[in-house]
Amino acid sequence: MTNWFRSRPKLSIFLGISVLFIILLLLLAYKPFSLRETFVSNPAESYEEAVVRTEDIQAAEAEIPDLSPECGTILMTHEEKVADAIVFFHGFTSCPDQFATLGEQYFNQGYNVLIPKQPRHGLQEFDGTPLKGLSAEELAAFGTQIADIAQGLGERVVVVGLSGGGSITTWLAQERADIDLAIPIAPFLGIGFIPRPLTRPLTNLILLIPDFHQWWDPVHQMSNPLSAPYSYRGYFMHSLFENLRLGFVAEEDAKRVKPAVGGILVITNANDESVNNAVVAEFEQLWLDHGEQFLQTFQFEQELQIPHDMITATRPNGRPDIVYPKLLEIIH
Numbered sequence: 001m002t003n004w005f006r007s008r009p010k011l012s013i014f015l016g017i018s019v020l021f022i023i024l025l026l027l028l029a030y031k032p033f034s035l036r037e038t039f040v041s042n043p044a045e046s047y048e049e050a051v052v053r054t055e056d057i058q059a060a061e062a063e064i065p066d067l068s069p070e071c072g073t074i075l076m077t078h079e080e081k082v083a084d085a086i087v088f089f090h091g092f093t094s095c096p097d098q099f100a101t102l103g104e105q106y107f108n109q110g111y112n113v114l115i116p117k118q119p120r121h122g123l124q125e126f127d128g129t130p131l132k133g134l135s136a137e138e139l140a141a142f143g144t145q146i147a148d149i150a151q152g153l154g155e156r157v158v159v160v161g162l163s164g165g166g167s168i169t170t171w172l173a174q175e176r177a178d179i180d181l182a183i184p185i186a187p188f189l190g191i192g193f194i195p196r197p198l199t200r201p202l203t204n205l206i207l208l209i210p211d212f213h214q215w216w217d218p219v220h221q222m223s224n225p226l227s228a229p230y231s232y233r234g235y236f237m238h239s240l241f242e243n244l245r246l247g248f249v250a251e252e253d254a255k256r257v258k259p260a261v262g263g264i265l266v267i268t269n270a271n272d273e274s275v276n277n278a279v280v281a282e283f284e285q286l287w288l289d290h291g292e293q294f295l296q297t298f299q300f301e302q303e304l305q306i307p308h309d310m311i312t313a314t315r316p317n318g319r320p321d322i323v324y325p326k327l328l329e330i331i332h
Contacts, residue, residue, distance in 0.1 A: 102311060159181070211238040
């Protein structure tokens, strides 16, 4: 064998470099996930303080010249702190209007309702250009800020998040003892067509390569018939995988300690082709391994043909007639 390498020095050098490169890629791919910053909570101490903080956010959004009219942060209150406050985190590339109709139904049941705009979302550059540079740290800071505000809106705080908003909700479930119930809906913790064992290494690898733009619908691009008028039709790949990174940060934490949140309800969709339900189930098992008997799950049956975005009321193939009553039934 030694003579073989000696007789082929150039090939031997190439093979050696290739092996080292593969080893380096594997080390980088399987490195643990973490945030580069820490986030300290500063809960609102009163209803008035929570409203002022929200109005400050809304005032800052009003200064954004290209913000879509439907996409500002929404606050619905009964003009005092009530028994139940609920936060809705919209999905990746969507905006607060996604939850407006459902939020009104919870408001009518006595909840104070907060539907914040996620960072870099809701602008009129519908190709998704504003998402370039979005980070897991930015999402964690945003989640912390909103969870702090919610403390002044209700004695009991419920946090709900769809898809990318579900990633934020999952992270908050690990971090915040002052949230009574966390409800990730179809949480974006894995991509549907990527096998579960490859999801984590692929996330690290994608974040190592140069960023690039992608369309949700490569054929129709800006004319995607399933996009809401205010939604981005595209995104930058790093911004998508930064949502996954935040979820994997929560997973690393869940391997060590039980979630801080009071209770967890995970809602999934058997018809969902966008997120990987096997990865979600793996995460649920981590929580169960801590003896968290308060963890509950619910799954919409595949036969219902509900799309991944089960919340947007105007989606052509949506089923709010099925989804909304069920959510109102189980989220209490």
